[in-house]
Amino acid sequence: MISLKNYILKRLLYLIPVMIGVSIITFALINLAPGDPAELMLRAEGMEPTREAVEALREEMGLNDPVYVQYGRWLAGVLHLDMGKSYRTGRPVTEEILSRFPATLELTVAALLFVLLFAVPAGILAAIYRHAFIDHLSRIMALLGASLPGFWLGLLLIYFFAVKLGIFPVMGRGGFSHLILPAVTLGFAMAAVYARLLRASMLDVLGQDFIKVARAKGLQEKWVIGRHALKNAVLPAVTMFGMSFGGLLGGSVIIETIFAWPGIGKFAVDSIFNRDYPVIQGYVLFMALIFVLANLLVDISYGLLDPRIRLERRS
Amino acid sequence: MRLKKAVACAVITVFLMIMAVGCGNEGTKPPQEEKPLTVGWAQWCTNLDPGDGYNGWYAVEFGMGETLVKTGKKMEIEPWLAESWERVDDNTWKIKIRDSVKFHNGKDVDGAAVKASLERTIKMNKRAPGLLDIASIEAQGNEIIVKNNKPNPSFITTLADPFAVIVDAAAAEEMGDQFMENPVLTGPFKLKKYVKDERVEVVRNEDYWGEKAKQKDVVFKSIPDANTRLMALQSGEIQVADKIPAEQTATLGKDKDLKVLSESSVRVHMLIFNLKKPGLDEISVRKAINMAVNREDLAQKVMSESGIAAAGPFPAVLPFGGSGLKGYDYNVEGAKKLLDEAGWKPGGDGVRQKDGKKLEYTFLTYKNRPELPVLMEAMQSQLKEIGIKVEIKNVENASEVMESGDFEGCIYSFSTAPTGDPQYMLETVFMTGGDNNYGSYSSEKLDALGKKLQSTFDTEERNSIAREAQQVLIDDAAFAFLVYPKIITAVDKDVEGLDITPTEYYFLDSKISYKG
Numbered sequence: 004m005i006s007l008k009n010y011i012l013k014r015l016l017y018l019i020p021v022m023i024g025v026s027i028i029t030f031a032l033i034n035l036a037p038g039d040p041a042e043l044m045l046r047a048e049g050m051e052p053t054r055e056a057v058e059a060l061r062e063e064m065g066l067n068d069p070v071y072v073q074y075g076r077w078l079a080g081v082l083h084l085d086m087g088k089s090y091r092t093g094r095p096v097t098e099e100i101l102s103r104f105p106a107t108l109e110l111t112v113a114a115l116l117f118v119l120l121f122a123v124p125a126g127i128l129a130a131i132y133r134h135a136f137i138d139h140l141s142r143i144m145a146l147l148g149a150s151l152p153g154f155w156l157g158l159l160l161i162y163f164f165a166v167k168l169g170i171f172p173v174m175g176r177g178g179f180s181h182l183i184l185p186a187v188t189l190g191f192a193m194a195a196v197y198a199r200l201l202r203a204s205m206l207d208v209l210g211q212d213f214i215k216v217a218r219a220k221g222l223q224e225k226w227v228i229g230r231h232a233l234k235n236a237v238l239p240a241v242t243m244f245g246m247s248f249g250g251l252l253g254g255s256v257i258i259e260t261i262f263a264w265p266g267i268g269k270f271a272v273d274s275i276f277n278r279d280y281p282v283i284q285g286y287v288l289f290m291a292l293i294f295v296l297a298n299l300l301v302d303i304s305y306g307l308l309d310p311r312i313r314l315e316r317r318s
Numbered sequence: 319m320r321l322k323k324a325v326a327c328a329v330i331t332v333f334l335m336i337m338a339v340g341c342g343n344e345g346t347k348p349p350q351e352e353k354p355l356t357v358g359w360a361q362w363c364t365n366l367d368p369g370d371g372y373n374g375w376y377a378v379e380f381g382m383g384e385t386l387v388k389t390g391k392k393m394e395i396e397p398w399l400a401e402s403w404e405r406v407d408d409n410t411w412k413i414k415i416r417d418s419v420k421f422h423n424g425k426d427v428d429g430a431a432v433k434a435s436l437e438r439t440i441k442m443n444k445r446a447p448g449l450l451d452i453a454s455i456e457a458q459g460n461e462i463i464v465k466n467n468k469p470n471p472s473f474i475t476t477l478a479d480p481f482a483v484i485v486d487a488a489a490a491e492e493m494g495d496q497f498m499e500n501p502v503l504t505g506p507f508k509l510k511k512y513v514k515d516e517r518v519e520v521v522r523n524e525d526y527w528g529e530k531a532k533q534k535d536v537v538f539k540s541i542p543d544a545n546t547r548l549m550a551l552q553s554g555e556i557q558v559a560d561k562i563p564a565e566q567t568a569t570l571g572k573d574k575d576l577k578v579l580s581e582s583s584v585r586v587h588m589l590i591f592n593l594k595k596p597g598l599d600e601i602s603v604r605k606a607i608n609m610a611v612n613r614e615d616l617a618q619k620v621m622s623e624s625g626i627a628a629a630g631p632f633p634a635v636l637p638f639g640g641s642g643l644k645g646y647d648y649n650v651e652g653a654k655k656l657l658d659e660a661g662w663k664p665g666g667d668g669v670r671q672k673d674g675k676k677l678e679y680t681f682l683t684y685k686n687r688p689e690l691p692v693l694m695e696a697m698q699s700q701l702k703e704i705g706i707k708v709e710i711k712n713v714e715n716a717s718e719v720m721e722s723g724d725f726e727g728c729i730y731s732f733s734t735a736p737t738g739d740p741q742y743m744l745e746t747v748f749m750t751g752g753d754n755n756y757g758s759y760s761s762e763k764l765d766a767l768g769k770k771l772q773s774t775f776d777t778e779e780r781n782s783i784a785r786e787a788q789q790v791l792i793d794d795a796a797f798a799f800l801v802y803p804k805i806i807t808a809v810d811k812d813v814e815g816l817d818i819t820p821t822e823y824y825f826l827d828s829k830i831s832y833k834g
Contacts (some may be wrong), residue, residue, distance in 0.1 A: 037715045038715045042717070043442065045444060046717075055448070060444055091364055093370065102514065103515065130395045158545050158549075161549050166549050172555060173549050173550040174554050175539060261546055263542060263546060265540070270515070
């Protein structure tokens with residue numbers, strides 16, 4: 004297991020150049036984009052600011068310094084664990100991100116759960132009952148999932164389940180019932196894709212020799228599917244799963260807006276519109292960290308699922 | 319076995335995570351005697367400190383914050399926390415505060431408290447120092463004496479800007495950052511609960527100085543998406559939904575449980591011409607454009623009746639606005655004739671030209687206000703009728719592009735006079751060299767009127783100067799003023815006493831009640 008520790012350590016060290024690279028690219032991009040944070044701050048509700056006021060504010064915010072000076076100042080802050088303060092709210096960026104992240108995480112995890120609960124049975128059943136009704140149904144769902152835009156599906160679900168049937172609340176964060184519609188909306192596209200992915204790899208595995216051997220030796224079908232086939236079929240799905248976690252986190256932006264979910268996505272978008280540089284930087288860095296960590300977890304879980312990968316790593 | 323273990327671990331972790339994040343939520347609320355009024359709000363505050371940025375707007379909307387004066391339904395200045403005011407000399411104002419006003423913590427609001435609050439605003443709000451332009455404030459009992467740096471006739475109206483909400487500055491000092499989530503104000507409602515990004519719950523202030531509120535509990539919820547706001551209204555989760563898109567009003571009108579309230583805003587959508595560009599530097603071309611635009615069509619059809627055809631920059635709801643001005647009537651033939659006389663003749667492609675120059679322009683628009691690109695497209699086809707070809711370009715930050723001078727025309731939306739005074743817009747948008755005079759318009763006549771306004775204190779006289787200035791703008795055809803958009807709010811039929819005002823930040827007051 005020493006090698007696993009080293010491996011994790013090495014991966015964590017890789018984080019440093021990744022983070023620096025990400026922060027430089029973000030910094031460059033937001034500075035290239037049109038829009039002046041000082042002016043946007045003063046304009047907020049449609050009043051036109053005077054040139055003097057904008058200039059004074061730019062000076063105060065240090066926006067008149069060369070970009071590399073601004074970046075240096077920001078980086079020095081980060082090294083002291085200070086990501087700066089939001090232009091818009093005046094609060095520390097770390098606090099702003101951490102206070103909103105739990106809501107987004109809650110939504111993302113719920114969506115992932117939905118993906119699992121939907122995709123795993125659907126994928127397995129579609130593979131076992133290939134070309135039967137359930138397979139066609141899962142194919143149609145996959146097609147719908149891939150082609151329905153999230154905001155439209157969300158509005159549709161709200162209309163039927165909240166306005167017409169009154170089963171779930173229309174919007175907001177609260178108890179378990181508040182979570183269902185946004186989680187289904189967020190997870191639907193991915194669930195549909197996963198079901199198809201799992202079906203394909205199940206079919207692939209089911210055609211292999213060791214499955215025939217298992218069946219020939221008289222093993223019960225549930226063991227053949229559950230132990231031998233699924234375990235092998237699940238690997239490609241795990242890869243996707245890790246990557247999608249980040250995708251779901253990022254994809255929650257629109258869902259958060261529609262369901263008035265007080266998460267980090269909407270806050271990030273508002274910050275982008277307002278050119279709230281410290282928040283954008285902090286957000287991108289934070290998301291990059293999560294992406295990298297999620298991928299690391301996936302790599303580690305490979306070893307647990309497939310001993311061959313562990314051996315490769317060791318050699 | 320290992321797989322089982324891993325799966326079990328994963329499942330347990332996921333549940334633990336959900337439970338951990340779920341701990342922050344409350345369960346169901348205990349039953350209440352009186353139903354709270356729940357309001358769905360499109361835009362949201364970053365915190366509740368009125369002095370900070372634009373958060374004062376929300377303090378006033380939520381019925382918690384009050385300023386010294388307010389703008390009434392007809393946009394005239396009314397007393398609020400101030401009982402009266404007088405101009406001692408050109409630079410000095412004496413303002414008398416009401417006797418019985420108390421902060422939500424029970425402290426009296428006197429001259430010293432108002433002075434401290436205004437000084438706090440000037441210190442922390444970026445817009446305040448320039449607009450208020452205060453040299454000194456002196457407190458005497460229940461009065462304050464304010465000295466301006468230079469004569470400032472719009473001083474009293476500026477006090478209606480929500481950044482000047484009167485707060486208990488001493489409490490703010492003591493509470494530090496806590497004040498942002500628990501401000502001490504004076505309004506008919508006080509804060510019950512604040513959940514960042516989510517909702518604000520307010521409750522009737524039983525010690526209010528004025529008429530006590532009819533409604534006991536009011537909850538404001540942030541619902542940024544307009545469709546969701548409407549569906550929340552239809553499902554009964556909220557009773558008021560603000561900023562309803564015009565195209566939805568027809569559907570809502572059919573619902574017997576709902577009513578739609580609308581009122582002109584103090585905003586204008588207008589076309590800014592760059593007067594330095596060939597063609598647009600000719601008054602005949604600009605006049606022709608003004609005549610070719612069918613404003614009624616824009617307001618009624620393109621904006622589904624959620625706009626009012628404009629004459630000048632200021633909406634008719636303002637005492638110095640709209641009515642009485644001689645604007646441009648829709649007259650395609652007249653416009654064509656005007657262009658013919660000026661030597662702009664239709665070419666083979668239908669586009670008019672003169673001396674090798676074609677009447678071909680790129681006009682900018684932006685998506686922040688979704689109706690603007692649509693209005694621009696409608697005008698594109700209206701202008702084509704008279705032989706002017708318009709390309710439309712969507713930009714993200716229109717003001718920045720215009721500032722660079724590299725543009726020909728742009729459709730733009732201004733909030734003209736939120737506190738009911740014309741001076742700010744005349745100075746910044748229309749006077750020579752004004753900071754937002756993007757098209758480089760310059761008129762001696764208008765400049766003289768603007769200067770006169772800067773030293774005129776009498777309201778009637780100010781109104782008449784503002785009207786005169788608008789007629790100059792119209793006659794010069796320096797801009798094309800298009801429509802005044804309306805504010806549309808949808809309400810449950812059981813909500814009573816709700817009055818929509820042109821100023822967007824007045825909402826919750828003592829009169830509103832909900833009998834659900």
